[in-house]
Amino acid sequence: MVRALTAGGELLGWWAALTLLWIVLIGPVDTLEWVVGAGAGLLAAAAARGARRAVGDR
Amino acid sequence: MTGELPVLLGLLLVAAAGTGAVLVRDPVRQSFVLSLLGLSLAALFLLLQAPDVALSQLAVGSALTPLMVLLSVRKVRRKARSERREERE
Amino acid sequence: MNGWTAAGTALLLCGFAPAACGVATGRASRRVPAQNVATTLLSLVFLLLAQGFARPAYVDTALVLSVLGPAGTLLFVRLLADQLADHPPGERRLRALTVGNYVAVAAVVLPLSAAAGPGRAMVKLLIIGVLLALGSWVATRAVHAAAAMGHGRGAPAEGMSGDR
Amino acid sequence: MSAAPYVVAGWLFLMGCYGLATSRNLIHAVGCLAVCQSSTYVLLLAVGYRSGGTAPVFSDIAPGSRPVVDPIVQALTLTDIVIGATVTALLLSLVIQVAKRHRTVDPDELSELRG
Amino acid sequence: MTMRLRMWVLALGGLGVAVLYVLACLDLPSFGGHRHPYGDRAVRAALARHTANTISSVNFDQRALDTLGEESILFGSVLGTVVLLRQTRDEDRQQPEPARVAPSVRRYALFALPVTLLIGLYIVAHGQLSPGGGFQGGVVVATSLHLLYIAVDYRALERIRPLGLYEVADAAGEAAYVLVGAAALPAGWAFLGNFLPYGTFNTLASGGTVPLLNAAIGVEVAAGVVVLLARFLDQAVEIVSTDEEAEGRA
Numbered sequence: 001m002v003r004a005l006t007a008g009g010e011l012l013g014w015w016a017a018l019t020l021l022w023i024v025l026i027g028p029v030d031t032l033e034w035v036v037g038a039g040a041g042l043l044a045a046a047a048a049r050g051a052r053r054a055v056g057d058r
Numbered sequence: 059m060t061g062e063l064p065v066l067l068g069l070l071l072v073a074a075a076g077t078g079a080v081l082v083r084d085p086v087r088q089s090f091v092l093s094l095l096g097l098s099l100a101a102l103f104l105l106l107q108a109p110d111v112a113l114s115q116l117a118v119g120s121a122l123t124p125l126m127v128l129l130s131v132r133k134v135r136r137k138a139r140s141e142r143r144e145e146r147e
Numbered sequence: 148m149n150g151w152t153a154a155g156t157a158l159l160l161c162g163f164a165p166a167a168c169g170v171a172t173g174r175a176s177r178r179v180p181a182q183n184v185a186t187t188l189l190s191l192v193f194l195l196l197a198q199g200f201a202r203p204a205y206v207d208t209a210l211v212l213s214v215l216g217p218a219g220t221l222l223f224v225r226l227l228a229d230q231l232a233d234h235p236p237g238e239r240r241l242r243a244l245t246v247g248n249y250v251a252v253a254a255v256v257l258p259l260s261a262a263a264g265p266g267r268a269m270v271k272l273l274i275i276g277v278l279l280a281l282g283s284w285v286a287t288r289a290v291h292a293a294a295a296m297g298h299g300r301g302a303p304a305e306g307m308s309g310d311r
Numbered sequence: 312m313s314a315a316p317y318v319v320a321g322w323l324f325l326m327g328c329y330g331l332a333t334s335r336n337l338i339h340a341v342g343c344l345a346v347c348q349s350s351t352y353v354l355l356l357a358v359g360y361r362s363g364g365t366a367p368v369f370s371d372i373a374p375g376s377r378p379v380v381d382p383i384v385q386a387l388t389l390t391d392i393v394i395g396a397t398v399t400a401l402l403l404s405l406v407i408q409v410a411k412r413h414r415t416v417d418p419d420e421l422s423e424l425r426g
Numbered sequence: 427m428t429m430r431l432r433m434w435v436l437a438l439g440g441l442g443v444a445v446l447y448v449l450a451c452l453d454l455p456s457f458g459g460h461r462h463p464y465g466d467r468a469v470r471a472a473l474a475r476h477t478a479n480t481i482s483s484v485n486f487d488q489r490a491l492d493t494l495g496e497e498s499i500l501f502g503s504v505l506g507t508v509v510l511l512r513q514t515r516d517e518d519r520q521q522p523e524p525a526r527v528a529p530s531v532r533r534y535a536l537f538a539l540p541v542t543l544l545i546g547l548y549i550v551a552h553g554q555l556s557p558g559g560g561f562q563g564g565v566v567v568a569t570s571l572h573l574l575y576i577a578v579d580y581r582a583l584e585r586i587r588p589l590g591l592y593e594v595a596d597a598a599g600e601a602a603y604v605l606v607g608a609a610a611l612p613a614g615w616a617f618l619g620n621f622l623p624y625g626t627f628n629t630l631a632s633g634g635t636v637p638l639l640n641a642a643i644g645v646e647v648a649a650g651v652v653v654l655l656a657r658f659l660d661q662a663v664e665i666v667s668t669d670e671e672a673e674g675r676a
Contacts, residue, residue: 014540018540018541018544021274021541021544022544022548023267024267024270024271024274025210025271025545025548026548026552027370027371027555027556027628028628028629030629030630032629032630032631033630036551036630040544040547040548040551041544043543043547044540044541044543044544044547045540047539047540047543047570047571047586048536048539048540050585050586051535051536051539051540051574051582051586052536053585054574054582054583054585054586055532055536055574055578055579055582061148061362061363062362062458063148063156064148064152064155064156064159064196065315065316065360066315067156067159067160068159069315069316069319069353070319071159071163071164071167072319072323072349072353073319073322073323074167075167075171076322076323076326076327076346076349076350077322077326078171079330079342079343079345079346080326080327080329080330080342080343080346081330082171083334083335083336083339084339085336085338085339085342086227087178088338088339088342089342090170090171090178090182090223091170091171092342092345093170093182093219094167094170094171094182094185095345095346095349097163097167097185097186097189098167099349099352099353100189100208100212101159101163101189101192101193102353102356103352103356103388104193104196104205104208105196106356106357106360106380107200107360107364107365107366107379107380108356108366108380108385108388108389109202109204109205109207109208109366109368109557110366110368110385110386110389110479110481110482110557110558110559110562111352111356111385111388111389111392112193112208112557113207113208113211113389113549113557113558113562114388114389114392114393114561114562114565115352115392116208116211116212116215116562117211117215117393117562117563117565117566117569118392118393118395118396118565120186120212120215120216120218120219121215121218121219121222121569121572121576122396122565122568122569122651122655123345123396123399124219124222124223125222125226125572125576125655125658126399126400126403126654126655126658127338127341127342127403128222128223128226128227129226129658129659129661129662130338130403130404130406130407130658130662131338132226132662133407133410133658133661133662134338134406134407134410134416136662136666137410137411137414137667138410138414138415200365201372202365202366202368202371202372203371204366204368204370204371204556204557205366205557207549207556207557207558208557210545211545211549211562211566214538214541214542214545214566214570215542215566215569217534217538218538218542218569218572218573218576221531221535221573221576221577222576225525225575225576225577278541281534281537281538285530285531285534288528288530288531288534289527289528289531289577291528292527292528292530292531296526313456313457313458314451314457315457316457317451317454317457321444321447321448321451324443324447325440325443325444328436328439328440328443329436329440332432332433332436333432333433333436357457358454358455359462359465360457360458361458361459361460361462362458362460366481366557367465367468367469367472367479367480367481368478368479368480368481368555368556368557369473369478369479369480369627369628370478370479370552370555370556370628371556374469374473378460379465379469379480380462380465381462381464381465381468382465382468382469382472382480382481382483382484383464383465383468383484384465385481385484386481386484386485386489389481389485389559389561389562390485390493390496390561391496392561393500393561393562393564393565393647394496394499394500394503396565397499397500397503397504397507397650397651397654398499398503400503400504400507400654400658401503401506401507401510403658404506404507404510404511404657404658405510407510407511407661408510408511411667
């Protein structure tokens with residue numbers, strides 16, 4: 001339970017930070033930008049978590 | 059004409075890096091000069107107002123090409139080394 | 148040609164070109180740190196040129212280089228660790244190069260941010276600056292670690308200094 | 312000045328050819344081929360340049376507000392750079408195969424092997 | 427052929443090329459000239475189709491068929507590399523020893539990997555607006571994953587790189603490009619015609635099919651480069667021929 005929570009928290013933290021980074025990178029902001037940015041952020045956050053796990057349990 | 063001076067500088071850098079990449083015979087050292095050639099080309103492309111091309115060159119030249127060259131060198135050398143040891147035996 | 152372009156050209160001539168000479172000559176212990184300096188300075192040149200050409204869109208090249216440059220340096224460190232361990236670079240020179248990188252990043256990014264004015268463009272510039280500083284820090288750490296760990300590392304197959 | 316880019320492109324091409332002909336290591340030869348390739352990039356972009364122009368990317372400038380350089384040569388070059396990298400990879404894998412089969416990567420020794 | 431003879435042949439050929447090249451250059455427009463008829467037309471066409479980045483418009487709209495050819499070269503060379511570098515019968519796999527890396531370098535890699543990945547995705551997604559596109563962004567995405575090999579360990583890379591998936595993605599990218607092109611046919615357009623609504627200039631949805639083709643290329647290049655590097659890493663780190671292995675054990 002705790003593990004799932006920390007995993008979710010890690011993912012959520014990365015996702016928020018990366019989506020914010022996306023919004024900083026782009027020019028004018030509209031709804032579609034938010035959607036695409038959130039999607040890309042989620043993908044990158046999943047990669048971040050996967051990478052940490054791949055390094056962690058060895 | 060002063061407007062073209064940066065382009066001239068970029069061209070000189072590219073010419074020097076390209077010449078160096080040919081004259082350096084050791085592949086490992088050449089990979090350094092090749093990455094340098096990639097960087098100089100990217101600078102020249104940006105000076106020639108081609109940011110798309112500069113991005114392309116950066117993406118390829120900064121990590122991808124040196125990685126492939128160095129991995130090939132490692133494979134070939136490993137092979138050669140084991141051959142030589144075999145001969146000695 | 149305005150002041151920013153002139154500054155970018157000057158940095159290309161007086162910063163990047165000498166670093167390039169360092170990359171092209173000498174042992175791995177000299178080439179690898181010089182490679183890092185070259186990518187950092189080139190990224191700064193791109194930032195200056197973007198401002199000089201009045202094209203914020205050109206900043207993306209500096210952004211990409213600020214993450215791929217350190218990746219390139221780490222790659223050389225990883226694959227040439229044996230050579231770095233054989234002839235470790237001078238401690239003081241390494242530190243001087245890193246400090247020089249920090250100073251150059253600050254000296255270029257801060258005026259550019261001031262010129263951009265508050266807004267997302269400024270945050271983007273600052274992020275690039277932070278990425279560059281981080282990259283040059285980690286490159287130094289990696290060179291240091293590779294030199295310190297010495298020979299025992301990795302399988303024999305991992306080595307590349309076989310025939311020298 | 313107006314001839315400098317063409318001179319540099321020609322120089323890079325000839326240097327790359329020289330390196331290819333005199334190379335003693337196939338991996339080095341692949342690097343020389345990359346130098347030859349870069350000469351075409353320089354030539355193409357030099358043809359498309361317009362002094363005082365800027366990139367034809369209108370995300371941050373209004374269309375028509377500034378003269379722009381030729382986009383077509385840029386499009387040609389940019390795809391070729393990435394394709395060139397994968398072709399380099401193909402050549403390097405050929406070199407690895409040669410090293411496995413013939414136990415050398417020196418082109419001169421290879422031609423002696425042949426006969 | 428002796429070295430001397432070869433140098434003579436080379437000098438002769440080089441001289442011939444140089445003379446022809448100079449003659450050709452004399453007829454080229456001078457550097458920085460103001461006459462670019464094709465370029466001006468391409469810019470006008472791109473603006474008519476609401477694509478802010480003219481270069482992307484040329485690549486994925488005006489000359490999309492040409493890009494399909496280039497993409498096929500890429501696909502073919504990835505395929506060729508995979509075939510050339512496969513494991514043969516007289517070769518074995520050897521588990522590489524874990525590399526020791528400084529903790530600070532590892533932490534940097536874990537931080538830089540998602541950031542680089544996001545920047546790569548940004549370059550792909552904004553290809554039709556700002557400089558960038560599928561070709562450049564794809565390479566950045568692929569490089570970001572290899573930070574794990576560069577700064578951590580080969581085995582860590584293997585854990586987050588299901589190679590089969592990337593091989594499928596490579597093919598899917600190529601297929602998606604052809605399918606988007608073919609989708610124009612029922613709408614009454616030519617193959618690879620820009621049949622979608624052009625959208626508002628300088629927004630993410632502008633340019634009709636350009637963003638879609640861009641994304642397809644991005645997927646293909648990223649997956650292709652990952653597969654390519656996987657083969658090289660296999661050869662350099664894992665695969666050993668049997669005699670090498672025997673020597674290693676002795």
